[in-house]
Amino acid sequence: MRTAIIHDWLVTYAGAERVLEQMLYIFPDADIYSTVDYIPQGQRGFLLDKPVQTTFIQRFPFAEKKYRSYLPLMPLAIEQLDLSGYDLVISSSHAVAKGVLTGPDQMHICLCYSPIRYAWDLQHQYLKESGLDKGLKGWLAKAILHYMRLWDSRTANGVDCFIAISDFIARRIWKTYRRDAAVIYPPVDVDTFNFYETKEDYFLTASRMVPYKRMDLIVEAFKSMPDKRLVVIGDGPEFDKVAAKAGENVVIMGYQPTEVLKEYMQKARAFIFAAEEDFGITPLEAQACGTPVIAYGKGGVSETIIGLDGENPTGIFFPEQSVSAIVDAVDLFELEKERIRPGACRNNAMRFAPNVFRQKFSEFVDQYI
Incomplete structure (x- = not known):
């Protein structure tokens, strides 16, 4: 059986x-397709060093850095890929990959990370953060996103089976496409995060500093709790804004290598997470270290953290993205911390190991081939 895997774009x-x-x-003989491929030699091990067949966008000026600027052309580009010779087509899609054309005798399975976020329920947030919520450029952006929604809805009909990465995304798929989706959680490389039971006297947050991560709220919350120490790891366009809100008890470390992040994650009293994520890998990496998580209780993390109302809790949820909610959650953690055991955190994280994903994904595909 000939298999093709189509991915949105390969840049990192x-x-x-x-x-x-x-x-x-799972499918080592599969051929790989993508709109563009800019993974350098020496970093292609995750692709098994296989060649990738790309679209005409690969040859466009400045596409290596500005590939997202060609989003309006990506539906056309993805439809030019000829996959008619394959029995099984798997799309790995958060944007356009699921729009590849297939025939009635081909099985098309889409693992959907999300319907195109910036074209659907997050459109207004995206336009505002990009400065495209007004003016001529704003109207042009809105027209393009309208076209993307029409195309995205139509191409959902070409998918035989949807897989969502969380119940949260399955609900978004139903809302957007009116299609049911099985849920298979994505793999987290938990074995590379060492379990560490002894904790030191600091809290940790780590993320790319972009608006929706709400790192500013976390820093501001800890500034109001001067008796508690916070370590912040990460960089990004909001770095200066976040750093300006830090008090003396907040240490802003900026970008750090992975090994440094792991060391701080292993020894932190708790990991703080304020974003609404489709799944949320970093909170699971923290749990793999035996570190509890204090998180905004919406999105995928509500499925990957066990709250205080569950058996063997691994963290605490706060109900809204606000300074006061984070402060209240930290106070609650101080009262209930003895109930959250490092071993329970580690065991919960192991449910998301790569071998679990491979087994469940293989079993799902086997139902249809």
Whole structure:
């Protein structure tokens, strides 16, 4: 059986690419397609060093850095890929990959990280953060996103089976496409995060500093709790804004290598997370270290952290993205911390190990081939 895997774009090794890597372990003979491929030699191990067939966008000026600027052309580009010779087509999609054309005798399974976020329920937030909520450019952006929604809805009909990365995304798929989706949680490389039971006297937050991560709220909350120490790891466009809100008890470390992040994560009293994520890998990495998580209780993390109302809790949820809610959650953690055991955190994280993903994904595909 000939198999093709189509991925939106290949420019880095991040969460979606880790899923693609596990797919290739299951289907090592699969051919890979993508709109663009700019993964350098020497970093292509997760692709099994296989060649990638790309679209005409690969040859466009400045596409290596500005590939997202060609988003309006990506539906056309993805439809030009000829996958008619394959029995099984797997799309790894958060944007356009699921729009590849397939025939009635081909099985098309889409692992959907999310319907196109910036075209659907997050459109207004995206436009505002990009400065495209008004003016001529704003109207042009809105027209393009309207076109993307029409195309995205139509191409959902070409998918035989949807897989969502969380119940949260399954609900978004139903809302957007009116299609049911099985849920298979993505793989987290938990074995590379060492379990550490002895904790030191600081809290940790770590993320790329972009608006929706709400790192500013976390820093501001700890500024109002001068008796508690916070370590902040990460960089990004909001770095200066976040740093300006830090008090003397907040240490802003900026970008740090992975090994440094792991060391701080292992020894932190708790990891603080204020974003609404589709899944949320970092809170699971913290739990793999035996570190509890204090998180905004919406989105995928509500499925990957066990709250105080569950058996063997691994963290605490706060109900809204606000300074006061974070402060209240930290206070509650101080009262209930003895109930949250490092071993329970580690055991919970192991449910998301790569071998679990491979087993469940293989079993799902086997139902249809």
